[in-house]
Amino acid sequence: MATLIRAEHLVKNFPVKGNLVDSFTKKRLAVHAVDDVSFDIAEGEVLGLAGESGSGKSTTGRLLIRLIELTSGRVDYRGDDITTYSTREFEALREKMQIVFQDPVSSLSPRMSVGEAIGHPLLIHKMGSRRERPGMVLDIMNKVGLAPAEYLYRKYPHQLSGGQSQRVVLARALVTRPDFLVADEPIAMADVSVRALIMQLMRDLKEEMGLTYLFITHDLATAKYLCDRIAIMYLGRIVEITAKDELFSHPHHPYTKALLDAVPVPDPRVSKERDLPAGEIPSAIRPPSGCHFHPRCRFAMPACSEGRPPLKEVAPGHFSACILD
């Protein structure tokens, strides 16, 4: 399959104000949110990006669609380097690359009706005439299961349930008929029953509209259901990336194994022998040297603190960044 998105050596640093001592020593501090990340996404594929909070997965998603600008690296869309595009050139492409955020309620303006909100991207991208737009909006509302569409068209966000709000946000992202969608934890705030519905809907829409997703999540059980390939991130780096089944059957990186171990299983008969890593994800301002995971890793050796382990192909299409590999 053709490559839709190619990310090469993505780097994003967010400068931060240091303390007094740092300012005297003229040390420039930065959050190393994304630290040399490369991957590609084939057309029609769902790539999952999983990791704990602070691993840089949301920043990576935003970089792909230039919601924030790269410190260095490049992003290709259908073989074209979009990081060289001017703002105006990129605006024209935005209708093809959309994003859905975690919290549907704060993503919607309380003063815009459902119809206005979903129709707004059409207005911005000058798609359809004033007459055609309501029809286009109703059409996408039906696709995402906002029924009865004519009735909900005039409703305001406060009149919607959580599941409906999430559908409105999806409809707004899909109304311009994009081919690439970044879904940034779209179900993290939803109730269990809503989660299952939205996951099913996203899977159906992908088939129906020929979509490609970057699916950002901290929940590997969800990723298992929805994704084709999964990349595991830790402190700004991809530590393992491979096909979904391969990841769950043959996890390589100690961090991936820890994540898999930690997932709660909804079955009381399963009692997992866990070997959880100590502590929590450290600050990305002064990340540990070498392999970022080494202070928490139970296999750590002295060599782990020296030099970044490269992503090595441990099986066809299966890459892991650990010196044990």
Added chain:
Amino acid sequence: MPDSANEPILDIRDLSIIYPISIGTVHAVQDVTLSLYKGEVLGIVGESGCGKSTLGLSILKLMKPPGRISSGSILYKGTDILGMDDRALLDMRGRNIAMIFQNPLTSLDPLMSVERHFIEAIQVHEPHTGVAECIERAKKILSDLGIEGNRLKEYPYQLSGGMRQRIMIGLALILHPDILLADEPTTALDVIVEAGFTELLIRLHELYSLTVVLISHNLGLVAQMADRIAVMYGGRLVELATVNQIFEKPLHPYTQGLMNCVPNILLEQKELNAMPGSPPDLVGEPKSCPFAPRCPKAMDICRSRVPPLKDYGGRQTACWLYEGGV
């Protein structure tokens, strides 16, 4: 585990909680009868808006106005909590029954060191305890939580999320209460930290011989910890059974629906059986089973009468399907 010879430590009887609002009365909790036995972990599950947090808060009589208890009683070792005056309530909270909440950051005072939190928690109940003794006790409990004693001097902003939640549970346990109410204790935590916290909670449960009420929408967490599970829907208790009974053979269609829509990492799931619709808004007196509009097995009677909670050989459910037995 519940034992018929064992007196319940907490006995909730016919509890109803209402919120009078401009458009009517919200029946947040309705006719809930539930016993908690010494030493058990009782999980309360359900979607948001099903009344599980309100039920938890009512045990400490902490509902926010205009919410009030319209009927029923909550007996703690034979004394009705709802009949207690403010002084008695203050004395009971923390000392006999303690609670931890979802977000540890908003539960800690940013201007107070960890040490101050512990001193305050102890001195509220035991005003004559000296600072040195308080610190000694705090250090001891921190070691049970796997936190170094020098952390006592730090402030909440210096602690990670998992550390804050452990401090919260330390504060809850410092006076050795019998009952710990945990309302979504891991929702704000990352998955690895959550797993560690769950293990800690299981250890503390034994170490402090606690009785735990675990309120959560996370069925994975409840499956690992609970002895019994109470499923709430629309403010009502719709099913109550042991954790194995619930996971092996859920009776109520709502419980079945909940089980089906949770992805399980150990299974190859091609489809999740999502439950369409959303929970009822609870305004007004219900005339039917609250789950009937979403229930795939709804019958005529479900839409005209509320099913009572009935006993079926040691487990309970409120569903018309089982009129003739299970």
